[in-house]
Amino acid sequence: MPTEETLVLVKPDGVARGLTGAILARIEAKGYTIVDLRLIHPDRKHLAQHYAEHEGKPFYEPLIDFMLSGPVVAVRLSGERVIEGFRSLAGKTDPTVSAPGTIRGDYGRDWGTSVQQNLVHGSDSPESAAREIGIWFD
Ligand code: IDP
Ligand code: MG
Numbered sequence: 694m695p696t697e698e699t700l701v702l703v704k705p706d707g708v709a710r711g712l713t714g715a716i717l718a719r720i721e722a723k724g725y726t727i728v729d730l731r732l733i734h735p736d737r738k739h740l741a742q743h744y745a746e747h748e749g750k751p752f753y754e755p756l757i758d759f760m761l762s763g764p765v766v767a768v769r770l771s772g773e774r775v776i777e778g779f780r781s782l783a784g785k786t787d788p789t790v791s792a793p794g795t796i797r798g799d800y801g802r803d804w805g806t807s808v809q810q811n812l813v814h815g816s817d818s819p820e821s822a823a824r825e826i827g828i829w830f831d
Contacts, residue, residue, distance in 0.1 A: 698728065698769060699776045700825035702814035705763035708732075712800055713766050716813060719782055719796060725772040729830055734764050742828050752809060759809045767829040776822055779815040786811060 701720070703713050721727070735743075740760050747753050770779060784791030787808040788801025797811050804810055816822035 696771045696773060697775050697819065697822075698771045698826060699779055699816045699822045700814070700829055701768040701770055701779055701816075702829075703766040703768070704810070704812055704814060705760060705765055706810040707800075707812040708766055709763050710800075712812065715800070716796055717768070720768070720770065720779070723778065723782060725770045725775050725778065727768060728771050729769040731767045731830070732764050733767055733829065735760065737761065739828065743825060752807065755807070756809050759806070769826055769830055776816055776819065780817065783813050783815050788812070 703716055707713060707716060717727070737757060740757050741748070744753065744756060744760075747756065772778065782796055784795025784797035784801075786797075787803075788797040788811045789803045789808070791798035791801060791811075793799060796813055801811050816825050
């Protein structure tokens with residue numbers, strides 16, 4: 694079986710705060726391989742594809758607006774169980790309660806904008822990873 698891959702995004706808050714390097718350092722220290730990496734200014738259509746599963750939820754429109762607020766760094770990663778492993782590095786969705794030691798737990802909190810500014814995205818299944826890698830690395 695080929696090594697698993699996942700799609701990671703450093704979201705606009707992570708890029709704007711100069712945390713891209715710190716986040717990539719954690720990924721590399723964990724031993725995952727960066728297969729490809731791009732700085733991207735996604736448009737609304739691109740983000741609608743990426744977040745299709747959340748369309749209609751109360752946080753959907755604010756999430757898209759937040760994701761349009763600045764460039765993101767898209768990273769294609771490979772490694773055994775990298776999908777699960779990166780989500781473990783990232784921590785819980787809500788950065789306020791994400792464990793210290795995780796990316797969201799160490800660098801994130803609620804800034805009064807609910808939980809949307811949580812620094813990173815990571816695919817949640819092999820199917821999502823394949824779909825999302827296709828969206829960001831065509
Ligand atoms: P995940 O990024 O941990 O997989 P998802 O449930 O897939 O979390 O949600 C996608 C993104 O939408 C989150 O990372 C966060 O930025 C945002 N989000 C999720 N739930 C809320 C919410 O209740 N309020 C505001 N933003 C949210
Ligand atoms: Mg998700």
